[in-house]
Amino acid sequence: MPTPPASSPFTVLTGASRGMGLGIARGLIDAGHQLLTLQRTPNPELQARAQARGLAIEQWSVDLSEPLAVAERLRSHLSAHLSAQREALQDAALNLINNAALLAEPGPLRDADLADLSRATRASLEAPLLLTAAFLGATQGARGPRRVLNVSSGLGRFALAGTASYCAAKAGVDHLSRAVALEEGEVEGGARIVSLAPGVIDTDMQVQLRSGNAERFAHCSRFEQMKTSGALDSIDAAAAKVLAWLQREDFGRDPIGDVRQP
Numbered sequence: 001m002p003t004p005p006a007s008s009p010f011t012v013l014t015g016a017s018r019g020m021g022l023g024i025a026r027g028l029i030d031a032g033h034q035l036l037t038l039q040r041t042p043n044p045e046l047q048a049r050a051q052a053r054g055l056a057i058e059q060w061s062v063d064l065s066e067p068l069a070v071a072e073r074l075r076s077h078l079s080a081h082l083s084a085q086r087e088a089l090q091d092a093a094l095n096l097i098n099n100a101a102l103l104a105e106p107g108p109l110r111d112a113d114l115a116d117l118s119r120a121t122r123a124s125l126e127a128p129l130l131l132t133a134a135f136l137g138a139t140q141g142a143r144g145p146r147r148v149l150n151v152s153s154g155l156g157r158f159a160l161a162g163t164a165s166y167c168a169a170k171a172g173v174d175h176l177s178r179a180v181a182l183e184e185g186e187v188e189g190g191a192r193i194v195s196l197a198p199g200v201i202d203t204d205m206q207v208q209l210r211s212g213n214a215e216r217f218a219h220c221s222r223f224e225q226m227k228t229s230g231a232l233d234s235i236d237a238a239a240a241k242v243l244a245w246l247q248r249e250d251f252g253r254d255p256i257g258d259v260r261q262p
């Protein structure tokens with residue numbers, strides 16, 4: 001990894017290959033962040049974009065449905081990286097954005113495939129929890145500001161039949177963030193954390209929701225209607241709202257946020 005400019009922010013981002021995470025990665029590179037991204041399939045566009053700006057980027061191919069090994073690797077990597085780059089990073093902002101999530105096949109829980117549920121819940125709840133622990137542990141004592149932004153959803157705050165595991169994962173991410181905010185508030189120089197609902201975005205996850213089996217998932221038509229009425233944000237527009245939240249002076253004062261209610 002090339003030596004970055006002093007105090008250049010360093011951000012760990014999950015799910016940067018496509019969807020809103022790709023928009024967030026583009027925005028972070030344009031804002032001068034060094035990046036470590038975690039997804040199954042790295043995106044060459046990001047490598048080229050970072051290189052064109054002389055910024056360091058590392059993209060890991062990892063499956064967040066198996067998050068333990070990934071979190072252990074992240075903890076060791078961050079500890080080594082922060083120690084090797086002590087001069088450049090000692091005052092830098094350090095961020096973790098847990099953006100990746102996996103939606104189980106929409107439909108009633110009673111009919112769900114158990115392996116599908118397990119994969120989705122591990123990627124959407126266990127992974128953010130373990131990665132947050134790894135990030136906070138490896139970066140404690142850093143002099144610069146540390147922020148964790150967990151991407152939540154309106155479905156973590158109101159229930160929708162047919163998406164029970166996703167609702168549970170996002171409600172879990174919200175409550176995880178509330179509890180960690182209390183813990184970090186108790187220590188000098190503690191990290192700040194927010195669980196943020198990003199609005200409704202034109203991504204593969206929306207395709208999955210509107211193209212589900214209407215007999216098993218009655219709300220398909222509602223998602224179809226949102227697409228046809230133009231209610232979905234583009235990935236770059238949604239990313240800009242998330243990144244504006246990350247930059248807020250009062251980031252973390254309330255650990256629960258929604259880009260639609262600034």
Ligand SMILES: NC(=O)c1ccc[n+]([C@@H]2O[C@H](COP(=O)([O-])OP(=O)(O)OC[C@H]3O[C@@H](n4cnc5c(N)ncnc54)[C@H](OP(=O)(O)O)[C@@H]3O)[C@@H](O)[C@H]2O)c1
Nearest residue numbers: 015017018019020039040041064100101200201203204205
């Ligand atoms: N789209 C919406 O309307 C909407 C609304 C509210 C909240 N959100 C939230 O916004 C975030 C981004 O959603 P999105 O719509 O952009 O989703 P998306 O288009 O489905 O993209 C998901 C991203 O997560 C990665 N990912 C999925 N499963 C993974 C796994 N097992 N291991 C590693 N990476 C994995 C994917 O990369 P790979 O496939 O390369 O692994 C991809 O980069 C999610 O937290 C979602 O819950 C979305």
